[in-house]
Amino acid sequence: MGFLDKRRRPTEDGVASSSLEPGERVLTAEADENGGTVAVTDRALLLPGAERLPWHLVLAAGWDADEAQLRVTGVDGARWTVRLPDPGRVPEAVRERVQSSIVARRRVTLVGERGVLVAVRRMPDSEDLVWQVRPEAGIDLRDPAVRERVDDAVAELRAALGL
Numbered sequence: 001m002g003f004l005d006k007r008r009r010p011t012e013d014g015v016a017s018s019s020l021e022p023g024e025r026v027l028t029a030e031a032d033e034n035g036g037t038v039a040v041t042d043r044a045l046l047l048p049g050a051e052r053l054p055w056h057l058v059l060a061a062g063w064d065a066d067e068a069q070l071r072v073t074g075v076d077g078a079r080w081t082v083r084l085p086d087p088g089r090v091p092e093a094v095r096e097r098v099q100s101s102i103v104a105r106r107r108v109t110l111v112g113e114r115g116v117l118v119a120v121r122r123m124p125d126s127e128d129l130v131w132q133v134r135p136e137a138g139i140d141l142r143d144p145a146v147r148e149r150v151d152d153a154v155a156e157l158r159a160a161l162g163l
Contacts (some may be wrong), residue, residue, distance in 0.1 A: 005078050007057075019052065021047055024125075025042045027040045028040050028043060028089040031086070031088060033084070033085055034081050038070065040094055042124070047072075047082060050080065053080075055098060055100070056075055056121040058072060058094075058101075059074060061091075061094045061095060063091035069087055070082045070090065070091060100122070102122075104163070110139060110149050111139065116150055116153075117131075118132070119134070131154060
């Protein structure tokens with residue numbers, strides 16, 4: 001009693017208010033290996049260095065317990081790896097937020113075994129939906145035949161969802 005634990009866990013108070021949008025809530029936060037804060041909010045993943053990844057722009061995220069690393073891939077292919085010595089609830093909360101942003105997804109085979117992943121994602125703190133098409137290696141979305149097949153798949157998924 002009477003001393004401050006300098007290893008205390010980050011809380012909402014540890015997340016710079018400038019990193020948060022009005023009304024945004026911090027769900028959980030932990031320190032990375034360098035003392036920066038990784039925060040999971042209801043709208044985005046906040047990485048050290050003020051990197052903000054809204055949930056609909058996170059393609060995949062996984063936890064490597066052996067390496068104590070959170071690995072994140074954006075829909076644009078960008079990748080981030082953050083080492084969290086004490087991950088707390090961060091990996092679980094990230095997985096839940098990414099999954100909750102997905103309304104539907106469908107893999108469409110286009111050329112041989114290669115294809116695209118079509119996903120409908122919910123925008124954070126909104127009822128708005130965003131459609132995403134992620135090509136696998138060797139798929140050129142500029143090819144008119146490929147584009148037509150993708151457009152057909154999107155139309156089928158829209159109809160199936162009543163959108």
